[in-house]
Amino acid sequence: MAARKSASSSRRKTGSSSRSTKPSIGDKIADFSKDEEFDALRRMLLIRRFEEKAGQLYGMGFIGGFCHLYIGQEAVVTGMQLTLQDGDQVITGYRDHGHMLATGMSPRGVMAELTGRQGGYSKGKGGSMHMFSKEKNFYGGHGIVGVPAPLGAGLALANQYRENGFVSLTYFGDGAANQGQVYESFNMASLWKLPVVFIIENNRYAMGTSVARSSAQPAFSERGASFKIPGFHVDGMDIRAVKAAGEEATDWARSGKGPVILEMETYRYRGHSMSDPAKYRTRDEVQKMRSEHDPIEQVRKRILDNEWADEDELKAIDKEIRDQVSDAADFAQSDPEPDESELYTDILL
Amino acid sequence: MSTQVLMPALSPTMEEGTLAKWNKKEGDTVEIGDVIAEIETDKATMEFEAVEEGTLGKILVSEGTENVKVNTPIAVLLEEGESADDVDEAAPPTGGNGAAKDGGEADESSQKEKAASDEGKKKAPAQPKQAEVPADPDIPEGTEMVETTVREALRDAMAEELRRDGDVFVMGEEVAEYEGAYKITQGLLSEFGAKRIIDTPITEHGFAGVGVGAAMAGLKPIVEFMTFNFAMQAIDQIVNSAAKTLYMSGGQMGAPIVFRGPNGAAARVGAQHSQCYGAWYSHIPGLKVVMPYTAADAKGLLKAAVRDPNPVMFLENEILYGQTFEVPKLDDFVLPIGRARTHREGADCTIVSFGIGMTYAIKAAEELSGMGIECEIIDLRTIRPMDLSSTIESVKKTKRLVTVEEGFPQSSIGTEIATRVMQQAFDYLDAPIATIAGKDVPMPYAANLEKLALPNVEEVIDAVKAVTYTA
Numbered sequence A: 001m002a003a004r005k006s007a008s009s010s011r012r013k014t015g016s017s018s019r020s021t022k023p024s025i026g027d028k029i030a031d032f033s034k035d036e037e038f039d040a041l042r043r044m045l046l047i048r049r050f051e052e053k054a055g056q057l058y059g060m061g062f063i064g065g066f067c068h069l070y071i072g073q074e075a076v077v078t079g080m081q082l083t084l085q086d087g088d089q090v091i092t093g094y095r096d097h098g099h100m101l102a103t104g105m106s107p108r109g110v111m112a113e114l115t116g117r118q119g120g121y122s123k124g125k126g127g128s129m130h131m132f133s134k135e136k137n138f139y140g141g142h143g144i145v146g147v148p149a150p151l152g153a154g155l156a157l158a159n160q161y162r163e164n165g166f167v168s169l170t171y172f173g174d175g176a177a178n179q180g181q182v183y184e185s186f187n188m189a190s191l192w193k194l195p196v197v198f199i200i201e202n203n204r205y206a207m208g209t210s211v212a213r214s215s216a217q218p219a220f221s222e223r224g225a226s227f228k229i230p231g232f233h234v235d236g237m238d239i240r241a242v243k244a245a246g247e248e249a250t251d252w253a254r255s256g257k258g259p260v261i262l263e264m265e266t267y268r269y270r271g272h273s274m275s276d277p278a279k280y281r282t283r284d285e286v287q288k289m290r291s292e293h294d295p296i297e298q299v300r301k302r303i304l305d306n307e308w309a310d311e312d313e314l315k316a317i318d319k320e321i322r323d324q325v326s327d328a329a330d331f332a333q334s335d336p337e338p339d340e341s342e343l344y345t346d347i348l349l
Numbered sequence B: 001m002s003t004q005v006l007m008p009a010l011s012p013t014m015e016e017g018t019l020a021k022w023n024k025k026e027g028d029t030v031e032i033g034d035v036i037a038e039i040e041t042d043k044a045t046m047e048f049e050a051v052e053e054g055t056l057g058k059i060l061v062s063e064g065t066e067n068v069k070v071n072t073p074i075a076v077l078l079e080e081g082e083s084a085d086d087v088d089e090a091a092p093p094t095g096g097n098g099a100a101k102d103g104g105e106a107d108e109s110s111q112k113e114k115a116a117s118d119e120g121k122k123k124a125p126a127q128p129k130q131a132e133v134p135a136d137p138d139i140p141e142g143t144e145m146v147e148t149t150v151r152e153a154l155r156d157a158m159a160e161e162l163r164r165d166g167d168v169f170v171m172g173e174e175v176a177e178y179e180g181a182y183k184i185t186q187g188l189l190s191e192f193g194a195k196r197i198i199d200t201p202i203t204e205h206g207f208a209g210v211g212v213g214a215a216m217a218g219l220k221p222i223v224e225f226m227t228f229n230f231a232m233q234a235i236d237q238i239v240n241s242a243a244k245t246l247y248m249s250g251g252q253m254g255a256p257i258v259f260r261g262p263n264g265a266a267a268r269v270g271a272q273h274s275q276c277y278g279a280w281y282s283h284i285p286g287l288k289v290v291m292p293y294t295a296a297d298a299k300g301l302l303k304a305a306v307r308d309p310n311p312v313m314f315l316e317n318e319i320l321y322g323q324t325f326e327v328p329k330l331d332d333f334v335l336p337i338g339r340a341r342t343h344r345e346g347a348d349c350t351i352v353s354f355g356i357g358m359t360y361a362i363k364a365a366e367e368l369s370g371m372g373i374e375c376e377i378i379d380l381r382t383i384r385p386m387d388l389s390s391t392i393e394s395v396k397k398t399k400r401l402v403t404v405e406e407g408f409p410q411s412s413i414g415t416e417i418a419t420r421v422m423q424q425a426f427d428y429l430d431a432p433i434a435t436i437a438g439k440d441v442p443m444p445y446a447a448n449l450e451k452l453a454l455p456n457v458e459e460v461i462d463a464v465k466a467v468t469y470t471a
Helices: A002-014 A034-059 A074-081 A097-102 A107-114 A148-162 A180-191 A239-254 A283-293 A295-305 A311-334 A340-344 B084-089 B105-121 B150-164 B188-192 B204-216 B230-243 B278-282 B295-307 B357-370 B389-398 B413-428 B447-453 B457-467
Strands: A089-091 A168-173 A196-202 A231-235 A260-265 B003-006 B016-022 B035-040 B045-049 B054-059 B065-069 B073-078 B145-149 B168-172 B197-199 B220-224 B258-262 B288-290 B312-316 B324-328 B341-344 B349-353 B375-379 B382-384 B401-404 B434-436
Touching: A034 A074, A034 A097, A034 A107, A034 A295, A034 A311, A074 A097, A074 A168, A074 A196, A074 A239, A074 A295, A089 A148, A097 A107, A107 A311, A148 A168, A148 A180, A148 A196, A148 B204, A180 A196, A180 B204, A196 A239, A231 A239, A239 A260, A239 A295, A295 A311, B035 B073, B145 B150, B145 B295, B150 B168, B150 B188, B150 B295, B150 B324, B168 B204, B188 B197, B204 B220, B204 B230, B230 B258, B258 B295, B278 B288, B278 B312, B278 B382, B278 B413, B288 B295, B295 B312, B295 B324, B341 B357, B341 B389, B349 B357, B349 B389, B349 B457, B357 B375, B357 B401, B357 B457, B375 B389, B389 B401, B389 B413, B401 B413, B401 B457, B413 B434, B434 B457
Parallel strands: A089 A168, A168 A196, A196 A260, A231 A260, B168 B197, B168 B220, B220 B258, B258 B312, B288 B312, B349 B375, B349 B401, B401 B434
Antiparallel strands: B003 B073, B016 B035, B016 B065, B035 B045, B054 B073, B145 B324, B288 B382, B341 B375
């Protein structure tokens, strides 16, 4: 952790560090060592393969209701997680499986919650959108669009109150960014200098409505301007860019200077939910993102270009991850449903 | 090994669909993400993407086929080096004990249907009985009783809890420097400082959420709404975020938070500032709802609410703030949430009320006493969890019941009480239960109309006379 801090402070000198009104987040790219590239690959592959499996299990009827897959956006949570200290909190909306895996929650527990089984993180009572882990400081998993903003600011208020030095990473999407409560939260977070980083995952579509059709100010990094919150646009498909921006932002918030907004430009390959016919965008657009900007392919390519591994070795890593996900899927299908007595538990303490 | 491609479920309710089109033909290479088929559901035509790579070895269901059940094998995907001859050994795409793997898919789906229809007939287990709520603590003989307004009692309760627990803080509009729009937080800023007594912008939805977030992190916020009328802006945070999190997290985390402030009608403040939310919040599992009448109850129950690990809605009343009651002078006077209090004993008719409704009940009982009718008055104090044990006992004695509240009449707290008493004490009732509530109109501004819209003592007297068949 100490090494990370010195790295980021040395970087800060190169930017507009003399001005303290905003952190110096530009189009920086973090330098990734060989180990870091492999680590990034594994973490992102876990999310990718997990979500593909969840999609499969949904198709087979093991997962019900709503299921919002994170495929395509893996670099955002994976990169941000690399900047956190133990004790920092994470909170997000309903497209939350990636965030949970990134915080280190177990694939078995998450998948078993998706299938509504007793071994799920919420004993099967929460489902895809409602999972939590006190142990991993993951505060949900919220099904109401925009809600993570005030709750995340509240987590930050608790950090400030306790003077514990922790930062709240508060994620929501481009759709949620049009909710009134987000601006109420921006106002209070800035007014009180709360240690929170608001991460707007701009995947271009609020369900089926494109940013252009829903947003008068499509530059989400500017959405905090009225509240004097510095905001930055980040290539959310490049984990190195995410990490570089995340380090500056979390350092800024941790040092008591108040909130930061990071707009992560990203893309989801799948529909909004499983039952999305995706008529609002062309297949070419999706394929172009996949073939030219895929966050995992970028890492794979760098590993191959550096000759740190060959295709076979990368395939072996993929197989290892697939096995881990298969194990989670097997567990999630064989674990029993919650006992009927659970119907009436956990309502009041 | 080759794998079967199964007919997918593409929506929460899909059971079958039409295989509209094959975009790949036998022998084609398939990459992950390729659209291999188009499937029509009842809602839309969906593109079906491959989740594994390989070669399309055999198409099992031809395009144009209708009513293809979910999980029916529709094609076989071959791995590198396999030929179409391998299709017979194709395995379904599950890792191990997937239901689809065991036995034929047709059997599987009919088993599933059978299970589903059995589910429909299944009875929910009985709701476990609520744990017994302890009685009010004994007040030692000789305890000094201090004349206290409800306003002072609420302030004292907060101050004592703020002194007792560093995790308790107060936030809301005008709670600090202004010392409360209704002066409930008078003196708190000077004693506890700006860190613990936090003035918020006028932003109910936002600060209610901030309070819930802080509570999820383990702090114990007291969130004041200037009035509960403004809390409608925040009701999503109260219901969806505060009340449901404990359940949705399987018991891992909840929100130990108190939302408090004046609720219901004040005087001449019009329709948007005069609503009672008791019935609204009492509808929600995961909340506790308290509505005190006396200063002693206000103090003892607010202290209990702050210590309660659950979200508590503490509904006060502006008109009661200035009323004076006796409060025992004790170091730590805490009352149990979820326990009714018998305010007056009588043998002829039971009146159940709470909060400001008690004022009508008490005056009516006094007048009725002069007419020779003795009413027993139960003050519910807590609306949820609702303690009707003393009401049921009382009804067994009086055989009659009148409920009194200021809120709207439909789906009111009175109708809930009436239902439960009818179910639990039907044989004891000698008259239909009367429910006195506000009129079924938005609160008017004109003084005369406002008076008519609220319940009044005469209405309570008439109701008691009616259920006791007194002329």
